[in-house]
Amino acid sequence: MKERKNVYKLPAGDKTLEWYAKAVIAMKQKPTTDPRSWNFQAAIHGFNANLPAWQGSAPIPSRLITQQFWNQCQHGSWYFLPWHRMYLAQFESIVAQTIVELGGPPDWALPYWNYSDTSNPQARTMPPAFTSPANAGNGLWRSGRQNTTIPARYVSLSALRVIPFTGNGQNSPLGFGGPETPFSHNGGTHGELEQLPHDVVHGIIGGVMGDPRTAALDPIFWLHHANIDRLWQVWLNQGGRLNPKQNSWLDLKFNFYSKTGKPGTMTSRDVLDTRTILGGYVYQDVPPSAAPVFESAEAAPDFSEPLEIVAASNKKLNLESAATSVTLTIVPPRKEKPRMESASDTPATTILHFENIKGKGQPPVHDVYINPPESGDKEAYYAGSLGFFGVEEASTASTHHSGSGQHLALDISELVAKLRTEGDWKGKKLNVVLEPTRKLEEGEKVTIGRISLYSA
Secondary structure (H helix, E strand, C coil): CEEECEHHHCCCCCCHHHHHHHHHHHHHCCCCCCCCCHHHHHHHHCCCCCCHHHCCCCCCCCHHHHHHHCCCCCCCCCCHHHHHHHHHHHHHHHHHHHHHHCCCCCCCCCCECCCCCCCCCCCCECCHHHCCCCCCCCCCCCCCCCCCECCHHHHCCHHHHCCCCCCECCCCCECCCCCCCCCCCCCCECCHHHHHHHHHHHHHHCHHHHCCCCHHHCCHHHHHHHHHHHHHHHHHHCCCCCCCCCHHHHCCCEEEECCCCCEEEECHHHHCCHHHCCCCEEECCCCCCCCCCCCCCCCCCCCCCCCEEEEECCCCEECCCCCEEEEEECCCCCCCCCHHHCCCCCCCCEEEEEEEEEEECCCCCEEEEECCCCCCCCHHHEEEEECCCCHHHHCCCECCECCCCEEEEEECHHHHHHHHHCCCCECCEEEEEEEECCCCCCCCEEEEEEEEEEEC
């Protein structure tokens, strides 16, 4: 059984990345029609022939093949985690087979990039093998990356505190793994782990990584997603957390090609235990499973808490290169005064929603602040960040999506409680400030249809 290791804990003289680079170059030399080629594997996640990154990829497979196997990534969905686990497992087996064919070791395993490792000051910087030498002779280098060091706030693991796997944040709290959906290639509402750190890391790195239709062309994509896959196991091992039990989640089939070039299918049921996926693997640095865990869905407690809308903006918001501000007026629901306005010591569940987000290009990550001062340090008012990974695709109607855009949400329960305690609460007014991490470039655009506030 293989062990996927922390890339920053590979021992001196280890050749894991060296063989990875060689395999990438070899896979790039195969035609796009070959399921074991670099381009074919990347196109499984996303493909658009009109994007510059895909120029020169012809000839491409038949329409029948591309419809079945390309543009399959699951986002804004409870399939986000299991689909990417399937995808990584198949990709890892193809890379490993390529390495063997190149004369390399038979036990190669995909490493992961744990950018949230606070014990290592280098952890948030992309491993040097991916940035130097900065030329096409380095199989791990990719031009166009905007950042190779991730700011600390964008690798927060707050998602690990979330207990329910599914949730929509409106009439229920946010879910760890995403909302219940059918097949969702470019779905709207993102789960906690998908929003942060997944989406934001994609957006901060930029380049081909900043768009789902090109992201898997960057070799760092696979180490990023190996870490996201590891965090799923970390979440489960905390105890008191459950994967969905519905057959609709367990048994939906997704199409892949194996390392032998043969087509097949995989389901969420097939990837519940990493030790039984293909040749099996485990992760370095995953705490052992905690006890007790719930034996069945019926035995698990109900973590849902009904939420009601208490405020909403009334017009579309166009985000610019400068900070954008909107003030929400809080109106208590008719049936009961929301607990966010009470003096309770327990923070009321309060979710800030950003609905019908549409855009073009790769808009910058935006930091969100609640009731910040007009000048001075805003850090104490930081509510979270929005990464618009895939917003252009989500804004375009397709077979699987209405084109209504993305739906992102931030749990601001603790921040609201803190503001009330420290006297920074503005009564019935909530000032929301969205600040971009950089200026919008030509061709980039993002609008928010509505900002709404839900509370218990």
